[in-house]
Amino acid sequence: MRILSVTVHNLASLAGTTTVDFENGPLAAAPTFAITGPKGAGKTTLLDAVCLALYGRTPRLGARTRDGYTVEGSGKISSHDPRSIVRRGCGEGWAEVVFLGRDRVRYRARWSARRARRQATGRFQKAEHALWAADDGTPLSGSTRTETLARIEDKVGLSYEEFTRSVLLAQGEFAAFLRAPAGKRAELLEKISGGELYTRLSIAAHQRARQEKEKLDQLERKLADATPLTPAERAQVEAEAEKAERRLKEAERRLAHLERAERWYQELAAREKQWKESREHLARAEGEWKASRDLAAELEAVRRAGRHRHVLAAKDEAESRHRARKS
Structure with missing residues (x-):
């Protein structure tokens, strides 16, 4: 899986529409880069947008409720609700990610939330989650948000938990990956590296270790078979x-x-x-x-x-x- 572009519209500190293109421009040729800027510039919002577009939630908003969209009795949404990230004074907001799936096909995933009549004073409506084929725009969404999420996870190759433990680590959450069991870390690394690559590397490493161990055993056996010379034999030699x-x-x-x-x-x-x-x-x-x-x-x-x-x-x-x- 590879992220090709991220587009944010009226989320948190990012007003209007902002696009970060990793296929064109200066970032296309950059092997690594840093997201920098003063506090409130929208650095974390970009990362939130990636999670929202793919999974409909983000680590910064904390734990998700059973349905993910809790509405309080007063009509105001909870601070843990993903819709709370929509910029104040705006009638709608959305996050969109174009990515290359594990099947090497380009997809476009979008999470969006809007208020009634798209008015800043309207009630929040249910958030929407959609998936398309990026090249021809073919709709690939399921009949429910759960089905759509399952399809996105299948194309990405990682669940939300796996994604936030390996690809996008929230602040202070890097230790969660390090504390994960060895088998779980191996599974995550295998998915990140592209299918069987990590498995092949692991097998090759074990084979090399076994070969080197066999060589060491042979040398130790030869050393054990070699008897030291007596003084007379040494003098003769x-x-x-x-x-x-x-x-x-x-x-x-x-x-x-x-x-x-x-x-x-x-x-x-x-x-x-x-x-x-x-x-x-x-x-x-x-x-x-x-x-x-x-x-x-x-x-x-x-x-x-x-x-x-x-x-x-x-x-x-x-x-x-x-x-x-x-x-």
């Missing part, structure tokens, strides 16, 4: 531990030596690879040098021949003139 420690240190020393050897061989292999690559580079360089040396010799021969080029040219010219004369 310590001697074996010392030997094992020495062997471990020797193994660590040999491991370090092998790791150094591995690094040395890795470096040697890298250097051998570099030496081989250098030899290949040298062989290529020698071949290139030899080829360039032969080319240099050819160039030198060409240069020497070039120095005698004019002699060959003169010879060619003389031969040409000689052939010309013969012809």
Whole structure:
């Protein structure tokens, strides 16, 4: 069950119509909030309105009579009568609550009281209690106030006593919840938490406790089975531990030596690879040098021949003139 809005009309210190909306506005996103204000501002009246709309009575007015609506012989109502909360000088007053039922459906419950002809001087008429489906306005009230109250309690999932002991605790009544028997508190918490949630939590807690107890018993049995060592056995175990420690240190020393050897061989292999690559580079360089040396010799021969080029040219010219004369 979740309260979605509370509307109050002419009740106690709240004149006119006042609505507190928990679905919209700043309260919609507030996980918790406080009702504060000076004395007489209407703080308690809001809480009274919740109880009146749902159950037709409120803890602040004290015990309820057999029918709940006592009229004294003078025509004035008793101070314990819920209708006494209607604001003085007003012909009517009512409280309305829109809530989400335990079946996840929205409902609207209203308690109202009016004077004859809705005049401030008229006699109080019988209070009315009604229930509707909030979304489409379908009437869900019973033929009597008792039937209507039973239907509201079914939708809320809590009786008036359970509601005022758990959800809405009157001033000074918190101890009543704490003093309630454990079974009763568990029942209330189960209803508040939504059906079987509290039961599932309780079952899970008991199962976890049983599992942890079994683990503890196993450890205690193992501890009981473990017999202490004799001095001789203890000395032998310590001697074996010392030997094992020495062997471990020797193994660590040999491991370090092998790791150094591995690094040395890795470096040697890298250097051998570099030496081989250098030899290949040298062989290529020698071949290139030899080829360039032969080319240099050819160039030198060409240069020497070039120095005698004019002699060959003169010879060619003389031969040409000689052939010309013969012809």
